[in-house]
Amino acid sequence: MTHDPHVWSTRMSEENNLDTTEAVEATELGASTEEPTETSTATDLTSEAETEPAAEGDALAAAAAALGDTEEEDAEASYKKRLRDYTRELKKQPGKWYIIQCYSGYENKVKTNLDMRAQTLEVEEFIYDVVVPIEQALEVKDGKRKLVKRKLLPGYVLVRMELNDKAWSVVRDTPGVTSFVGNEGNATPVKHRDVAKFLIPKEPTVDGEGGVANADGEMVIAMPEEDSKSAVKIDFKVGEAVTILTGALASVAATISEIDQVTGKIQALVSIFGRETPVELTVDQIEKIN
Structure with missing residues (x-):
């Protein structure tokens, strides 16, 4: 079969042009694909670096709060157990x-x-x-x-x-x-x-x-x-109703009758065995009744 030299040259030129065009497009496509990926990754890393300390701080705060609650619960449970045991001892007497x-x-x-x-x-x-x-x-x-x-x-x-x-x-x-x-x-x-x-x-x-x-x-x-x-600053006033927080009178309501700003003593009246009785307290032993 005889080939026309002119036709053959034309076809080869077209194929070379096509290859060149595909190569350019591939290069452009690669550039457009890779650059956003690198930028996106850098942005993500920056975002993570900014949010990690805050997240870690929140986690530590939550852990500290949980630990505090656990310690209070353990102390209360320990007291209740000792109270039960001591009550049983009294009953034996x-x-x-x-x-x-x-x-x-x-x-x-x-x-x-x-x-x-x-x-x-x-x-x-x-x-x-x-x-x-x-x-x-x-x-x-x-x-x-x-x-x-x-x-x-x-x-x-x-x-x-x-x-x-x-x-x-x-x-x-x-x-x-x-x-x-x-x-x-x-x-x-x-x-x-x-x-x-x-x-x-x-x-x-x-x-x-x-x-x-x-x-x-x-x-x-x-x-x-x-x-x-x-x-400690005494942020209470005479006549105010409070709740006792510690000791044998814990959870008992009281009414402040006298405050000594110098010594920090607080006199309050509580009902004990049906009789209003004065007791001495300190600011860390009481809280206001809301």
């Missing part, structure tokens, strides 16, 4: 717990007098225990905080006893005692759980030390650590 009312400020004297009378009048077999519950709290004085001891139930003394005419008479006639607390003047035993809230020892320390009664028969219930913080 002979006698029942009663509350005797006395003049405020005479609690220790009443305890001493009652112990002596129980021995002298030979009723020790019926009167087992006489306790003045106290707590140790931080008090601001001269711009410094120090540990002070105060009555947890001012005007009251706890007595564990077998109630009969002889024992009742010894208690009732003790100097400083005004009456038993009960319905219509009758001595009414207190539930073991309620007594446990007032007498539960402080949580044992590393050396195993727990709450013990001192020479005055006072049972130390709380032992906060002393610190060197300065006086």
Whole structure:
């Protein structure tokens, strides 16, 4: 078969032009495809670098909050367990717990007098225990905080006893005692759980030390650590209703009756055994009722 040289040359020129065009298009396509990809990747990396610290900070904050909540829940669970265990221990003891009312400020004297009378009048077999519950709290004085001891139930003394005419008479006639607390003047035993809230020892320390009664028969219930913080601003006012946060009176409502801006003491009235009783508190022990 014979080929026309002119036709063959024309066809080869067209094919070369086509190859050149395809190569140019391929180059342009590659450039248009790769450049946006690199730019997009750089933008994504920059975006991630900007958002990563914020996300990490949020995660740390959430973890810290969760840890705080967990610690509070663990502390509450630990206290409830100790309270249950201590209540069971009280139930194993002979006698029942009663509350005797006395003049405020005479609690220790009443305890001493009652112990002596129980021995002298030979009723020790019926009167087992006489306790003045106290707590140790931080008090601001001269711009410094120090540990002070105060009555947890001012005007009251706890007595564990077998109630009969002889024992009742010894208690009732003790100097400083005004009456038993009960319905219509009758001595009414207190539930073991309620007594446990007032007498539960402080949580044992590393050396195993727990709450013990001192020479005055006072049972130390709380032992906060002393610190060197300065006086705290008292953002409360007389007549304001508050809720007690700590101690045996936790969750109990109170009304502020007096505020000492110098010492940081707050006097409040709470209802204890049907009687309005003054108690001493500090700003970190109460919160406002919304």
